[in-house]
Amino acid sequence: MDRAELLAFLGREFPQVAADFDITAVTPDLLTMRLLTAERHLRPGGTVSGPTMFALADVAIYLAILSRIGPVALAVTTNCSIDFMRKPEAGRDLLAEARLLKLGRQLAVGDVLIRSEGAEGVVARAALTYAIPPRG
Template identity: 30%
Template sequence: MQFHEAAARAVTEELPPEIVDLINESNEVGVNLDSHLGVTYTAAGPNGVTMRLEISDKHLQPWGVTHGGIYAALGESAGSVAAYIAAGAGPAVMGTSNHTDFLRPSKKGDVIVTTARPEHVGRTTQLWRIEHRNERTGKLVALTHLKTAVVPEPVVDSKPNGKEEGSRG
């Protein structure tokens, strides 16, 4: 089962752990940001998505705390997967705004649990609240609000740079 098949199933039911593991296996091929960060999805269903990340040296600022961009990226990933599921796992979704507040630091060895829950799910737009919590303390370390657009048509143009061959644009 591939990601899209798992997401289609998650539209109507909370995925069992063995199916969530298949989503993680699809990340292991190293072709997306989640795989480069080391994200592990732990839950996916019609009411949201949860993932976890153990903070390592590659996630840190020079002074030893987690880079804020990690939380923004986790929010975008969790929210986008949740939005895709909420849209019926058919149309593409893409983020239109990502606002992440950083509330307290985390460091190497901390495990961050990121959970995306819907605030608004409409036909063309969605708004997601994504909490990032320290697994050990349970404390909220960052909070993301992600707005997404639902795009029913393909978003990839088959022509380079969107221009006809031989066109000067």
Template identity: 35%
Template sequence: MDLDTMLAVIRRGVPLAEDWGVELLEAEGGRALLRLPASARLLRPGDTLSGPALMGLADVAMWAALLSVNDGRDNSVTSTMTVNFLRPAGSGPVLAEARLVKRGRRMVFGEIMIRAEDSEEVAVHVTTTWAVIAPAAR
């Protein structure tokens, strides 16, 4: 599945991703790289991206990683998410790198690193577990 088609799947499944302008830069083999452009609507006091925006980006990034191994069809849902805010992410844009750590029949474990686009320092480290729900047959 090409990136434009996968991004369309993501935006249909999570309309907030379209509202925020989330971009899909890479998605292959259980890994995904997404970009969240700068937006004053997503800032908190202190001129940095808000926690809810960063957590939402992490969740979408994980789903993109899952879609990359399921031909763009995945109905799995977030079961747990542990978020560690290591430093302010700045006022944007930011990159989220997601990878599948372990795929089981019922659960998937993943990790997401978020950083300011102009920095190599991780601002947010996320671990997540998803419950596998088989896609409906076409």
């Protein structure tokens, strides 16, 4: 699936959150996307919340998988480990780089790096595993 197909899928299947995300690039090896941060994504102290960063990592790897296998809505997260490394810059969108490390018939494993736009350094790193439902 290309960028336009992935965005259409996201809007159709997840309309409640689709407007929060934009895909900036899709290649066979990498999907990059942006979380359009707003006040609802912040926690006390004026930083982006952990659950919001988890959502960005989860959506990014989900779409990276779908870019390779097609619109399989029922692919689901089976594991996620996320390291929060530094405070995201307030008032900046978050950028995610999702890489698939393994794509099998039943499982996909990937890594996501999250940065604050315009800032150096990774704010979070996530490792995710997805279950892919049987076809047919």
